[in-house]
Amino acid sequence: MTSNFDLGKRFSRTIGIVLVALFSSIPIFAQDADPMTEGILAFRSGNHSDAVTYFEEALKADPTNAEAHFLLARLYWETDLRDPSRAGKELEAALAIEPNNVQYMVALLQQLRAESRLFMVEQSREARRRRLAVDILKLDETNSFAHEELGATFIRDFWRYRNAFMYPALDFLRADYRSRTEYDPMAGYLVDQANAYDLANGGIQESEIPNISIQQAGVSWNPNNVFMADEFDVEALKSQGIPVLDLSERAQEAYDRAIGHLNAALEADPRQRTVYDHLMEIYSLKGEYDDALQMLSQMYVFFPEDPELWTYLGYAHYHSGNLEAASKSFETSFRFMDSETEYA
Numbered sequence: 001m002t003s004n005f006d007l008g009k010r011f012s013r014t015i016g017i018v019l020v021a022l023f024s025s026i027p028i029f030a031q032d033a034d035p036m037t038e039g040i041l042a043f044r045s046g047n048h049s050d051a052v053t054y055f056e057e058a059l060k061a062d063p064t065n066a067e068a069h070f071l072l073a074r075l076y077w078e079t080d081l082r083d084p085s086r087a088g089k090e091l092e093a094a095l096a097i098e099p100n101n102v103q104y105m106v107a108l109l110q111q112l113r114a115e116s117r118l119f120m121v122e123q124s125r126e127a128r129r130r131r132l133a134v135d136i137l138k139l140d141e142t143n144s145f146a147h148e149e150l151g152a153t154f155i156r157d158f159w160r161y162r163n164a165f166m167y168p169a170l171d172f173l174r175a176d177y178r179s180r181t182e183y184d185p186m187a188g189y190l191v192d193q194a195n196a197y198d199l200a201n202g203g204i205q206e207s208e209i210p211n212i213s214i215q216q217a218g219v220s221w222n223p224n225n226v227f228m229a230d231e232f233d234v235e236a237l238k239s240q241g242i243p244v245l246d247l248s249e250r251a252q253e254a255y256d257r258a259i260g261h262l263n264a265a266l267e268a269d270p271r272q273r274t275v276y277d278h279l280m281e282i283y284s285l286k287g288e289y290d291d292a293l294q295m296l297s298q299m300y301v302f303f304p305e306d307p308e309l310w311t312y313l314g315y316a317h318y319h320s321g322n323l324e325a326a327s328k329s330f331e332t333s334f335r336f337m338d339s340e341t342e343y344a
Contacts, residue, residue, distance in 0.1 A: 035061070036068065043071065048079045069094035070104055077111065087111065105136050106145045126153065144272050147265035151275070154258035155282045161251035162285070258282050271302050280312050292316040307336040 039054030052075055058068040069090045076087035088111060094104050112129045116122045130153050136146035259282065265275045276299045283292035293316050299309050310333035317326035334342055 034058075036065070039068075039071065043075065048075055048081050051075055052081065064097055066094045066097035066101065066104070069097070070107070073107065077107075084111070084114065100139055102136055102140050102143065105132060105139075106143070108132060109136070109145055109149055126156070129153070142264070142268045144265040144268035144275070147261045147268065148272065148275050148278065151258045151260075151262035151265060152278050154254045154261065155278060155285070157254035158251050158258060158282060159285060161247040161254055255282065255286055266298070270298065273303065273306075276303075276312075277308070284315070287319070289316045289320045293320070305336050307333045307341065309333075310336065 035054040035057040039051045039058065042048070042051035042054060052072065055068045055072050055075075058065050062068075073087045073090035073094065075081055076083040076090060091104065091108055091111060095101070095108065098104060109129060109132050112125045112132070114125075116125065129149050133146040133149040133153070136143050137150075140146070259279075262275055262279050262282075265272055266279075276295065279295050280292060283289065283295065292312070296309060296313050296316065299306070299312075303309050310329045314326045314329035314333060317323075317329055
């Protein structure tokens with residue numbers, strides 16, 4: 001018969017073996033730790049330099065690790081290690097490995113939204129963003145970021161076509177116009193877009209455009225003196241004998257497509273804050289303040305304390321003729337502003 005003393009000794013020996021096995025296994029797990037996991041934990045805890053080291057270690061072990069490239073791109077774009085050039089290279093590397101990864105494509109879309117002071121660089125980025133957004137929607141037709149980008153693109157198209165009236169003489173659309181540096185460089189863009197639209201829709205060809213100049217029309221007019229945000233009274237210009245190329249149909253088409261994409265973005269994600277800014281922009285450009293107020297009622301559901309919401313409401317009510325509601329909205333916006341914005 002086994003005594004209580006023997007049972008105690010056997011139990012102690014078993015516990016000892018288990019503890020030895022447990023503690024001896026700890027360094028083994030530490031040595032076999034996955035650098036990707038360690039990098040993600042370091043990223044989350046704010047140890048950004050350590051995270052870079054771990055992800056670079058992961059790439060040494062597997063150069064085709066697209067996720068490591070992507071996370072490095074985020075580190076160089078979002079954190080105190082910010083290096084846009086390096087972030088771009090890492091993201092391009094990730095896309096080279098997984099070209100149809102929607103998450104990576106959306107990240108590139110965000111990077112391409114960085115502002116540039118160079119006109120040609122911005123035009124190139126805009127064209128690339130548009131193509132990228134189209135490609136994203138082929139893979140994910142409800143992607144809110146892609147819809148937002150196309151909505152913003154068509155807002156710019158609407159503005160350009162609406163303000164194309166600042167080139168009223170038809171001879172401005174002739175090929176030699178691009179060499180006239182005294183005029184707005186956007187005109188060359190409009191020439192290409194207008195010609196492409198006409199060719200696609202069987203409209204007027206460049207060879208059919210009358211060779212009528214401002215001087216022949218008896219008008220003294222300098223397009224540089226016109227404020228770009230103003231919209232021309234086309235009928236008044238025509239009544240004065242000024243030959244006008246009316247691009248209002250193209251402007252309306254761009255407007256409709258902008259609204260369609262932006263509403264699709266909100267349907268996919270009603271908390272995507274910047275979409276409301278874009279909608280307010282185009283409603284204001286078009287003067288559709290009733291539509292703006294309806295949109296802002298949806299914005300209120302998700303962002304009731306956003307000072308810009310109340311500023312937008314004040315602006316829309318003011319232009320709708322409701323001065324009392326406008327005043328109350330503007331007063332409310334002050335309550336939610338930070339001190340710096342309020343001072344401004």
